[in-house]
Amino acid sequence: MSSxxxxxxxxxxxxRPSPRAVDWSIFVAVLLAAGSGVLSFxxxxxxxxxxxxxxxxxxxxxxxxxxFKLARVRHRLTDSRQWQTSTALSVSLALTAxxxxxxxxxxxxxxxxxxxxxxxxxxxxxxxxxxxxLMVAHQRTRFRPxxxxxxxxxxxxxxxxxxxxAGAVTYRGQQLLNSLLKTPGDExxxxxxxxxxxxxxxxxxxxxxxxxxxxxxxxxxxxxxVDGAVDQPxxxxxxxxxxxxxxxxxxxxxxxxxxxxxxxxxxxxxLLDAVEPEQAATHVRFxxxxxxxxxxxxxxxxxxxxxxxxxxxxxxxxxxRPIRLVAPGRRGFQWVKWVERVEVRTHxxxxxxxxxxxxxx
Ligand SMILES: Nc1nc2c(c(=O)[nH]1)N[C@H]1C(S)=C(S)[C@@H](COP(=O)(O)O)O[C@H]1N2
Ligand SMILES: [Mo]
Numbered sequence: 001m002s003s004x005x006x007x008x009x010x011x012x013x014x015x016r017p018s019p020r021a022v023d024w025s026i027f028v029a030v031l032l033a034a035g036s037g038v039l040s041f042x043x044x045x046x047x048x049x050x051x052x053x054x055x056x057x058x059x060x061x062x063x064x065x066x067x068f069k070l071a072r073v074r075h076r077l078t079d080s081r082q083w084q085t086s087t088a089l090s091v092s093l094a095l096t097a098x099x100x101x102x103x104x105x106x107x108x109x110x111x112x113x114x115x116x117x118x119x120x121x122x123x124x125x126x127x128x129x130x131x132x133x134l135m136v137a138h139q140r141t142r143f144r145p146x147x148x149x150x151x152x153x154x155x156x157x158x159x160x161x162x163x164x165x166a167g168a169v170t171y172r173g174q175q176l177l178n179s180l181l182k183t184p185g186d187e188x189x190x191x192x193x194x195x196x197x198x199x200x201x202x203x204x205x206x207x208x209x210x211x212x213x214x215x216x217x218x219x220x221x222x223x224x225x226v227d228g229a230v231d232q233p234x235x236x237x238x239x240x241x242x243x244x245x246x247x248x249x250x251x252x253x254x255x256x257x258x259x260x261x262x263x264x265x266x267x268x269x270x271l272l273d274a275v276e277p278e279q280a281a282t283h284v285r286f287x288x289x290x291x292x293x294x295x296x297x298x299x300x301x302x303x304x305x306x307x308x309x310x311x312x313x314x315x316x317x318x319x320x321r322p323i324r325l326v327a328p329g330r331r332g333f334q335w336v337k338w339v340e341r342v343e344v345r346t347h348x349x350x351x352x353x354x355x356x357x358x359x360x361x
Pocket of ligand 1: 207252
């Protein structure tokens with residue numbers, strides 16, 4: 001009975017779904033958090049803001065659900081007579097969940113502890129992926145299918161709405177706290193990325209995905225090929241890379257930093273005009289000397305740049321010398337460095353996801 005209990009306690013009791021519902025909700029919430037986390041890497045225009053909000057709100061709701069869960073299973077951990085082999089997995093899972101949420105919270109407050117090898121946000125991403133794996137393994141050790149009776153439709157809908165709204169309100173409150181306390185989080189972009197100020201090669205990090213770190217490109221042997229579904233394929237030597245356009249564009253890396261730079265280089269629209277794409281052409285693929293590659297719809301590619309310079313400097317090797325893609329409005333991982341081939345195509349390139357991840361190995 002709830003009589004005699006305090007109001008917050010009664011609210012918590014009302015909010016708490018049945019044990020099985022808690023377990024399944026955690027399962028679904030973790031998948032939603034991981035899914036929205038991955039999705040958040042794909043866009044950076046204001047329209048994408050909802051994805052970032054959702055990710056943060058689900059993450060915070062998860063804290064409450066895990067609280068319910070831990071309160072229920074506490075005795076299995078504190079009483080050593082109840083330990084089983086699967087207890088070790090459960091404990092790792094709980095710790096990983098705490099670390100994932102903890103690194104996320106530290107990040108939104110704007111703190112970016114320096115780590116060897118990793119950017120701090122990448123640690124959050126890695127922990128989140130580990131969490132999904134551990135959770136699936138854990139689910140297999142104690143699988144109970146969800147049942148209708150665990151979910152009273154009206155009450156469950158109310159419970160989840162309250163949880164999600166509470167998550168969103170907490171997030172908003174956290175932002176207010178950021179601006180009141182003037183934490184570094186106050187200056188974050190909508191993607192959560194931290195500003196790197198200054199201009200030119202030295203003013204922002206060199207970031208390569210996983211294992212993509214080639215030797216400096218041999219400029220005397222270098223050739224940029226523009227071919228594929230075109231009538232007049234073209235090859236340009238290093239000396240022929242004549243910059244004909246400048247543009248200001250913001251590079252925002254998923255490891256959590258961004259920079260605004262003036263980029264100078266070859267206008268891709270003019271390059272495409274020169275090679276005369278076929279009628280059926282729909283995409284343009286940019287391929288690095290390392291095999292790393294990305295494709296853009298041809299209309300979007302026309303507005304992009306193949307940069308030879310940044311902030312007045314000739315690109316340093318780390319930033320993609322002799323030439324790199326500048327794709328305004330796209331996240332950093334799509335800005336292919338050390339481009340050696342521009343290929344006009346009649347379809348997209350779904351395999352680029354894999355090629356990008358394994359490139360360099
Ligand atoms: N060939 C190649 N291009 C690449 C990468 C890479 O690993 N290989 N990393 C991408 C990522 S994740 C980002 S954020 C930007 C970083 O550019 P920068 O190193 O000049 O800062 O380059 C992109 N282009
Ligand atoms: Mo990146």
